Amino acid sequence: MSKKNGAAPEEEKEPQTTQTGTQEPESVETPEKETKPAEPTAEELLAAEKDKYMRLYAEYENYRKRSSKEREALYAQVKSDTVTGFLPVYDNLERAIKTGCADEAFMKGIEMTMTQLQNVFEKLGIRAIEAVGKPFDAKLHNAVMHVDDEKYGKNEVVEEFQKGFMLGDKVIRFSMVKVAN
Numbered sequence: 001m002s003k004k005n006g007a008a009p010e011e012e013k014e015p016q017t018t019q020t021g022t023q024e025p026e027s028v029e030t031p032e033k034e035t036k037p038a039e040p041t042a043e044e045l046l047a048a049e050k051d052k053y054m055r056l057y058a059e060y061e062n063y064r065k066r067s068s069k070e071r072e073a074l075y076a077q078v079k080s081d082t083v084t085g086f087l088p089v090y091d092n093l094e095r096a097i098k099t100g101c102a103d104e105a106f107m108k109g110i111e112m113t114m115t116q117l118q119n120v121f122e123k124l125g126i127r128a129i130e131a132v133g134k135p136f137d138a139k140l141h142n143a144v145m146h147v148d149d150e151k152y153g154k155n156e157v158v159e160e161f162q163k164g165f166m167l168g169d170k171v172i173r174f175s176m177v178k179v180a181n
Contacts, residue, residue, distance in 0.1 A: 129164035131175040145178035152180035
């Protein structure tokens with residue numbers, strides 16, 4: 001026997017002898033009957049189809065919920081962007097009211113416009129952030145000035161330069177404020 005490709009030589013099997021001294025023939029493998037897998041029963045087929053249906057139904061429900069959440073988030077973002085566009089109008093109306101006017105009818109018109117804009121904001125779920133007299137909160141306020149005055153508490157908002165607004169829990173615009181101490 002020779003080695004091929006560095007492989008170990010194969011050992012020849014010697015026929016085994018029995019106690020009587022006769023040689024037993026090498027075991028011959030008899031082909032066993034190939035068993036075909038049993039056909040699934042009607043109950044198994046029904047269970048498999050029901051499982052497919054339940055998985056498809058669950059997938060559809062998840063899709064429906066996910067798309068609903070995405071639609072709501074998109075609506076809130078569009079509403080926020082739209083209101084942000086109207087905030088300069090709000091600021092100008094607020095300045096006009098603070099400045100005042102000699103013409104009573106003109107002033108009444110500005111006040112009515114401001115009231116109408118505030119009602120629209122309220123219907124959209126937009127609310128103003130309360131600032132003056134409240135403690136400073138970096139999540140709601142943007143401090144642009146600081147004053148040392150003992151008549152105010154520590155980190156108390158003493159003046160508001162520009163009103164801030166929120167949509168639900170989301171800040172649309174931070175309040176610009178002056179903070180004491």
